Amino acid sequence: MALEISKIMDRAVSSTAEGITLSDISSPEQPLVYVNGSFERMTGYGKDELLGKNCRFLQGKETDKNEVAKIRNAINLRQNCTVELVNYKKNGEKFWNRLTVSPVSLPEDATQYYVGVQCDITDIKVAQKKITDYSLKLEQKNESIKNALQGFNATIGRAMYNASSTSKRLAEKEISADREVAKMLAKINEATESVNDLILNLRAALVHLGGADRLHNIDLVNFKVLRNSPDTKR
Structure with missing residues (x-):
């Protein structure tokens, strides 16, 4: 039964629309050890180009360094974190990525992996700018x-x-x-x-x-004909 659930979870993660990644934070480079198909399609990179690399290669000149620092700080503190930042696809096209990273606790009470959930929110950002x-x-x-x-x-x-x-x-x-x-x-x-x-x-x-x-302080004008004026209708 446990094996069957494991297979179902593997299929679910592979089928989800969000990009799913798993990083080994026990290594100094914190490389990717797993990516699903949606992450490949989102970035334009194949699995063989992604595994073993740190996600920082998706960053570019418009990537907010403060958002990157939030991720780094959360990992150091073994905390969850959600940021929105600009990443770049293999063809150089930029996209807005809503990234949530969370620690994966092991039975030995040690955190060796971090799971990342990526969502392309470019359309939302474009609409907001309009x-x-x-x-x-x-x-x-x-x-x-x-x-x-x-x-x-x-x-x-x-x-x-x-x-x-x-x-x-x-x-x-x-x-x-x-x-x-x-x-x-x-x-x-x-x-x-x-x-x-x-x-x-x-x-x-x-x-x-x-x-x-x-408003200009201009009073309304009132013209008054003298009471002793002749009746203009006569």
């Missing part, structure tokens, strides 16, 4: 929109402030009794209401885009 790049572009686009809205808000605010000042000066000079001037002021009042609504909408858009902290 999401990050898209988010950055979206943030930049939103920033451009905020700047445009802020500039528009400021321009309208200044123009309407000037118009408001003119209206007030006309009222102070008591020339609003003139029918034509009264009509002009009434039209300004009507236009101002529309512009005020536009400014409010612009401010709401800026708040939605996160630009509220940089």
Whole structure:
């Protein structure tokens, strides 16, 4: 029965989609003593090219040395460890490898081997980078929109402030009794209401885009025709 289970385990390890390796850490070079077919396909190397070598030959210029140090430290302490690092295939193509290493304890209470489980997560990393790049572009686009809205808000605010000042000066000079001037002021009042609504909408858009902290302090304008102005409808 034990022999049958052993054969089943051998078949299971050989059939799994993850790359499985076994390293002899009792040797100074900690060479590979077993690799399954998935690891061969993942790296592009044949079994005869892998056995007897340390896995470090899969490393390259983009391999994070800090992640490699984590593996080395875990083995020295006889601990489990999971890292994500760039490795290189036989043809030079790089791939992202999620590697988990675990000590294999023997009956003699000595750790001679380490099992490594490797998973190619290149597609996940590529997708994550696309999401990050898209988010950055979206943030930049939103920033451009905020700047445009802020500039528009400021321009309208200044123009309407000037118009408001003119209206007030006309009222102070008591020339609003003139029918034509009264009509002009009434039209300004009507236009101002529309512009005020536009400014409010612009401010709401800026708040939605996160630009509220940089809003220009421009008050809404209110034009008032003097109470003693002639009725423009007469």
